[in-house]
Amino acid sequence: MELFLVALAMTVLYRIARALFRLAAGRRERESREKLLKDAETGRPGTAEPARWFGSMETPAVNGYSVPGGLVYVGEKLLDYSGFNDPCLLNPSLRAVSGFSPSVPLPEQRLHYGKMTPEQRGAYLSWLAGGRNDPDAALPYVFLFFYGLERRLMVDAQRGAVSPEERADIVLEILRLLQIYGEHRAFRGHAANLLAMEWVLWGIPDDRPGYIDFTDRYCAEPFAAVLARYASLDRPIPAETALQWLILHPEQGLKTPARRCPDLFRKLFSLRYAEKYGEGMVIHPNRTPLTLTYRAATPSLGDRLRIRIPGLPNPFILTAPVKKLAALAAGCADDLDGYSRFLARGGSPESPEAAALLPAELLTGAPAGEAVRERLFRLCGGNPSMTDTGKILAVLGQTPPPKMNRKRAATLADTLGSFNFGMAPDPPIHGFPPSHDGRIALFSPRAVPSGREEFDALTALIRLGSLVAQASGEASEGERRVVEEMISSSDALSPEEKRSLFALALWAFSVPQGAAGLRGILEPLPEETKRSLGRILGTIAAADGRVDPGEVRAVGKLYGYLGLDGGQAARDIHAAVSGTASSARSEEKEGFSLDMDLIRLRQEETRHVNGVLREIFSSAEENALPAQEAPERDDILAGLDDPHRKLLSDLLKRETWRREEYESLCATLSLPPDGALEILNEWAFSSAGAPLAEDGDPVFIDLSLAEEVLSHGQQKDENPAP
Incomplete structure (x- = not known):
């Protein structure tokens, strides 16, 4: 019984082994047949004919199709990195059927010449034979051709097998294809990448x-x-x-x-x-x-x-x-x-609202900027012209502020500068802001002074001259022309800089000027400088050939600030009148005329005292000094007594005060309204070089200036020295 079981087991094992052997043999046979089929289709190694590259001057023939312009591989064997034939290879041993359009879509998974159907091969060859310029051709055919160009540059050229002339031909062909098929994102990207890589590898870096x-x-x-x-x-x-x-x-x-x-x-x-x-x-x-x-x-x-x-x-x-x-x-x-x-x-990108939202650097050249520039030109025609800041801000698409303080004016000036327009006064250039009513002189182009000495001296002279000229109630044309002649006769200024000063003179003689802060600056000056300033002011007051009592009083007040004899003011004005009266009378019918010798004399005196003039009216920002230790809060208010400190504290609660409200505050503190405001302005000038308040109805308070002054003391307290 045992022998029988052993024999049965051996028989079963034998039959199983034979079945497995037959199964393996069949699998090897099938794989062999599949391999032979693939080799026949793709040209895997064996006795296949190696491929050849055809240049742009050659015309290979494939399955009855001529390919003008070459730039293709033709043959039976062109291996890729995996050991199979390259997809771009035109294999003449593979059948191609004619009569099919290259515009028929081609599945991307068939993007291999050896794996195409005979009909698809015929369509591809017809596209090549037609010069590769059919705009309706399916994009996979374009990519299949591009594969060959890519291989030629990135494989053959790396081995030194491609001449510079041939690389140039390939580049030209890619550029030509981009003109026809560049709307396709993928092809455009791959073509751009190949062109860039070709230049990086073989082009001239610079x-x-x-x-x-x-x-x-x-x-x-x-x-x-x-x-x-x-x-x-x-x-x-x-x-x-x-x-x-x-x-x-x-x-x-x-x-x-x-x-x-x-x-x-x-x-x-x-x-x-x-x-x-x-x-x-x-x-x-x-x-x-x-x-x-x-x-x-x-x-x-x-x-x-x-x-x-x-x-x-x-x-x-x-x-x-x-x-x-x-x-x-x-x-x-x-x-x-x-x-x-x-x-x-x-x-709309051309609207004022769009311009208001653009950074200042972009206003030039942007559609919104060009529209704004045209509107600004209509306001002034390029020449100095008085206008309201409200109109300018409307052109810029901005809302007018309650008042035009220094910071807002500087921002506006920089914005106008980006359009190549200027304004007067321009805080960064002239050193002070416009008055709170917001009127300015608009002109073009804006000019940043190349040399400050002469420009700053004339800037301050314009303000002093307008202050004297307005003392009679209204500045005369002759008084303004004294200043304008000094500007015109300057050899140190460019035409653009002179235009900026002409605009400033137009503004200064059109807008009421104030004398706040002058006493503290003028009193310490040397005697010779004081006398020069006095003669300059006398010349301006006498420019119209007459002596107005108001002007004499204004010059006398300034003489008092200078520590000069008030009676000397009248004598200096009369002396100046005697130098211009004859000329004025002789030209009375033709218009006002000036004694140019007198102008030149006063211009020399202006240059002589230009440092003083600069100090009088230039802002703290324009005359930046080395950083100094911040004063204590008590030191900042040291120039004010208790009633004026209380008045200051009350005024800083808001920006505008009706005149009757301001006078009521002064009455409760037993302070004269005019004198109290002058003391506060003197205090502000001594600390920051600008007035705190603008007198009138309403009274304007520069809160940003006050914050700047008072913050110095706070910084000292909050950051004590170690």
Whole structure:
């Protein structure tokens, strides 16, 4: 029984082994048949004829089709990285059927010449034979041809098998294809990447062709070589290149305003980049060598083809420079956010509202800026003309403030300057703001003085002269012309600087001027300087050829500030009149005339005392002094007694006071209204170089100036020395 069971088991095992053997043999046979079929289809090694590249001057023939312009591989064997035939290979041994249009869609999974149907091969060959210019051709056919160009440059050229002339032919062919099929995003990106890589590998570094487009994200890798060259040579990186570094960086991105308003964002970034880095940021080379990863369109090169660039560092591993650029770009985008949202809501880019939302740097050249510039020109025609700031702010799409203080005036002046318009007075240029009623002189172009000495002296003289001229109730044309002649005869000023001063003279002689703060400045002056100032003021007062009692009193008051004899004021004015009276009478019918010798004399005296004049009317900002230790709060108020301190405290509660309210405050403190305001203005001038209050009805209080003055003492208290 046992022997029987053993024999049965052996028989079963034998039959199982034989079945397994037959199964394995059948599998090997099937695999062999499939392999033979694949080899026949794709031209895997064996006795197949090696492929040949045909240049642009050759016309190969494939299955009865002629391919003009070449630039294709033809043959039976062209291996890719996996050991199979390259998809781009035109294999004449594979059947192609004619009569099918290349515009018939082709599934992307069939994007391999050896795997196409005979009908699809015929359609592809007909596209090649037609010059590769059918705009209706299916995009996969274009890519299949592009695969061959890609292999030729990235494989054969790397081995030195491609001449510069042939590379140039391939570049021209890619550019031609882009003109026909460039609307397709994927093809445009891969073509741009191949063109950029070809230039990086073989082009002249300092001669970038115009067709290279590093704004395309497909070109991030070749762009790294451009950036690396700046680093290796310690060259400043231009703003455009720095921004592109940020855009193409894999860990960075741009905010919505930058994408919605790309042109304005690029301009703003370039301006602020230049302001911060001058010619450009400099990054120093690191020790990591640059290896570019070429992401090919053709599957024959694999997912990534790595190309090492000798002698160049890898800048994309640096984090600190990118963070700085990202912060700068974020700030630009944030400043464009309001404008961007305005456009998103359907607002017009040419409206004043749009201009009001733009950063000042962008007003020039933007549609909104051009519209505003045209409206501003209609207000003044380019020549100095008096206007209200309310009208200007309306043109800019801004709401007029309750009053025009120093900070608001400086902001307005800078905004007008961005349109190449100027205003007088201009706080950054003339050193003081306009009066609280907001009237200014508008003109074009704005001019920043190249030399301050003569300009500042004449600026202060204009204010002193207008102060004297208005003492009679209304300034005369002759008195204004004295000042204008001094401006015109200056050889040290440019025409633009003179226009700025003419505008200031127009404003100063049109708007009532005040003398607040003069006493404390004029009293300490040297005697010779005081006498020169007195003669200048006398000349202006006498400019109309007559002596007005009001002008004599005004000059006498200024003489008192100068510590001069008040009676001398009348004598100086009469002396000046005697020098102009004959000329005035002789030209009475033809208009007012001036004694130019007298003008030149007074101009020399003006130059002599220009430092004093500059000090009288220039602002603290324009004459920045070295930082000094902040005074104590009590020291700041030391010039005020208790009633005036209480008045100051009450006035700082709001910006405007009706005249009767102000007088009521003074009455409760037993203070004379006019004298109290003059004392407060003298106090403000001694601390900040500007008046605290503007007399009238209503009375305006400069709260920002008071905050600035009082904050000095607070800073000292809050930050005691260790």
